Amino acid sequence: MKLKDLPDESPYTPGDKACGGCMAANIAINVMRVLGKKAVVSVPPSCMSVFAGIFPAINxxxxxxxxxxxxxxxxxxxxxxALKALGKDDIVAVGFGGDGGTGDMGIQALSGAAQRDENILYICYNNEAYENTGVQASGSSPYGSWSSTTPAINGGNGNEYFPKDIPRIMIAHDSTYVATAATSHIQDFIQKVEKAKNLKGFRYIEVLSVCPPGWRVPTDSGPKLVKEAVDSGYWLLFEYEKGNLTLNGEPNFDGLREFFSKQGRFDFITEEQYKELEEFYKNRLRKIKNLQLNNQT
Ligand SMILES: Cc1ncc(C[n+]2csc(CCOP(=O)(O)OP(=O)(O)O)c2C)c(N)n1
Ligand code: SF4
Ligand SMILES: [Mg+2]
Structure with a gap:
């Protein structure tokens, strides 16, 4: 499906209460443009549940x-x-979870569903912190980043842990479909959602989601920043299907320093921390490429 073929209207309707520049809302709009009305949506406590899911002003x-x-x-x-029992096999059961609700609090339910190959579509919008409750660090927060629980001044060095890699954890379950996506690479994004929509079994897509107040960036910076995240190797695009992994594009790390320098949450990182970050993201690419070596075809 091409972007121009998508309907302008989305079953995620306008007028939500997200902050200006929130990319999570953009993710919801585009996923729902692909799924259309044949979907049942679920959202756990998170920004998305608050900015879009409060009755009667529900989006x-x-x-x-x-x-x-x-x-x-x-x-x-x-x-x-339940949909299967009712014979409604053409309706997608889809969930939108934040990184905290997915990789931390929700991981045991997610792992069980992946292991059983449940027929679900799980979208994780990863904004790399518990944003809704005031920017606490999550298991997906980057090393060195400021958050309200990882102070970066008065003796603090920001987050002392490197983020867990939820897509690789899902791949380790031999899941039916696992992909990462970015709103900047919209054609790749909608193609992945369309593919997942048409598959049966456990499907997981994780999308990078800029949060201007949490990342301490201007409200109009999201779209460009996401592209820079992909180009610099900070956010890898790949998909895993039928035991095979495909890397979508080859990042170079030239823009990594600039990517960090644009975000207030990294204002206080030292040169030593930057070097550790650079090594971490280069290593991550190596790990994904190693998975590619195991491809079955
Ligand atoms: C058991 C439980 N603990 C804590 C909370 C409070 N809480 C609500 S939303 C939220 C943050 C969710 O973070 P994430 O899943 O990353 O979504 P985001 O807010 O970043 O969109 C927390 C901690 C809760 N609702 N239930
Ligand atoms: S705090 Fe961040 S994730 Fe939450 S609505 Fe605002 S921009 Fe979106
Ligand atoms: Mg979050």
Missing amino acids: WDVPYFHMQFANLASTITGISR
């Missing part, structure tokens, strides 16, 4: 569920099984 023009923080994957599993 989802499809059936919508809200559940507890840790059980998005099991909720959409139940919805998917």
